[in-house]
Amino acid sequence: MAAPAPVVPDEDPSFDELLALRPHLSVAIDSGLLVEGVPLARIAAEQGTPTWVYAASPITGRYHALAGALAEAGLDARIHYAMKANDALAVVRLLGSLGAGADVVSGGEFLAARAAGIAPADIVFSGVGKTDAELRLALAAGVGQINVESAEELAMLGAIADGMGVRAPVALRVNPDVDAGTHAKITTGRAENKFGIPIDTARDLYARAANAPGISVRGVAVHIGSQITALAPYRAAYARLAELVRGLRAEGLPVERVDCGGGLGIAYRNEPAPSPAAFAHMLRETLGGLDLPLMLEPGRWLVGPAGLLLARVILEKQGAAHRFVILDAAMNDLIRPSLYEAWHAIVPVSPSRWHARLSPAEVVGPVCESGDSFARARMLPGLPAGALVAILDAGAYGAVMSSTYNARPLAGAVMVRGTDVAVIRRRQTHEALLGQDVIPSWLASG
The missing domain is CATH 3.20.20.10 (Alanine racemase)
Structure with missing residues (x-):
């Protein structure tokens, strides 16, 4: 049986149109998407992903x-x-x-x-x-x-x-x-x-x-x-x-x-x-x-447009009806799309992906919930494993609503001012997350 034709959404703003309304973002031909004067690829290399980035x-x-x-x-x-x-x-x-x-x-x-x-x-x-x-x-x-x-x-x-x-x-x-x-x-x-x-x-x-x-x-x-x-x-x-x-x-x-x-x-x-x-x-x-x-x-x-969630592609998966782009960020990081059906722009970080051919994709996270979704039928370029994406306008009701569901530690955060980058919230470690639990003495192993 042939796979159903993918649903193409109403026309969304292009990547260039999105950036035109967000002057703190730009694209350099060599280093890709920048926040103020800092390449997001550099932040990902130094801080890992997912990471909240505020300008x-x-x-x-x-x-x-x-x-x-x-x-x-x-x-x-x-x-x-x-x-x-x-x-x-x-x-x-x-x-x-x-x-x-x-x-x-x-x-x-x-x-x-x-x-x-x-x-x-x-x-x-x-x-x-x-x-x-x-x-x-x-x-x-x-x-x-x-x-x-x-x-x-x-x-x-x-x-x-x-x-x-x-x-x-x-x-x-x-x-x-x-x-x-x-x-x-x-x-x-x-x-x-x-x-x-x-x-x-x-x-x-x-x-x-x-x-x-x-x-x-x-x-x-x-x-x-x-x-x-x-x-x-x-x-x-x-x-x-x-x-x-x-x-x-x-x-x-x-x-x-x-x-x-x-x-x-x-x-x-x-x-x-x-x-x-x-x-x-x-x-x-x-x-x-x-x-x-x-x-x-x-x-x-005041703060919504200033923030983004920087994430990395784990893999692309071709399902029976949809192309799935699976990120290392999830609904436990940014729950607005799952909770409110909220729309967030998702843009590639690499300049080579900026003007590539687009096709519909389901952008999802790895959490064990069907509701763990950032976008449905979003027009995006091919995004191989390791590619970086930025989920825009995440400065409000993003990190504050995060959880540790699926034992996923809370993401770290940085603030950018010009060409300076400062860590403003440390990434939670698995050790710190597990360290909050206490096993009672009567369950301790002999």
Whole structure:
């Protein structure tokens, strides 16, 4: 029986088109794909694969672009980097050196922000399920703001703070019931989501917070999801937020600031994404009239395009229906394609492969799961064993979501600045991975 004809996907951006939108990447005729001024082949030779590679220049450039757009729009706005996107201390330190604060969602992220040099007063603690221990940690350190997500959390926090003899700086995170149009697993602003306080009940809870022991209510917050590539959902959410603030003020309640959240999307493939200027203009139209300081918590937008996962081809396998390119990276390294059906560009590192004939390929990892896939029917050149590929735009929600499934150690990471390369996270060894386990004495062999 003849093999079925391979499925050819909708046309994707060419390799050249992908690089044109990512100026920190280039191709040299002799050394292949470069990050800033460093050949990826050199990094692979020195560090092995898979390896996370982050470029400093796009992080710096994107931070300045967003901060500049906010200033140009006449907004008093502060950027707090959402560490859930990438918690590498070097990445957080770089953004902190540019002027960013941090947005954290766990005690571990709070400690990481501090280790990276972020002052407690510049940290916003978000998250729907903060524990007593996490709240005590943040309060003892002098956290700048705690985003409270329920009446129950407000009562818990007030009791803890009152017992510690402090007042917790609080913003109430409201749920505006706005559909951000993103993947269902990363939307956070709809009524059925677990996040936030229903906006229709927020005014009463705010009044209670203003008089609660242990609480110093400062303002309101919102976050409607992640990878948002249109401004309309933001406009709808911020319009509801502005209405809430005006209502609170009409009742004589103090509102000192508005936390706008994050979620700005990036162009992984060829989808449109809002510019910083357009986003800032929308902020000015919806919230600028309140004459209040604004806080933003971008994560993916700042670091996503700056990172890639460098991997090596183990082998190509011709199946009954598909050509499989099997990499030494897997879903335990980068789970987004398996978890969210996310699209990531995959490009060859060798210059000899850059303009070779393309054919559909299934790009997969070696993990024992059919879902261990990076791409379906992706147009790629022949990639023999040992060939290197770069999985682009992996700087956000990549390494932070990695696991050791199949007893695969966590990959290492490097940061590139110009022609300098620095290891920023050591590759986990099998010895370190196995060393975490303890065999009880009653199972020890005689």
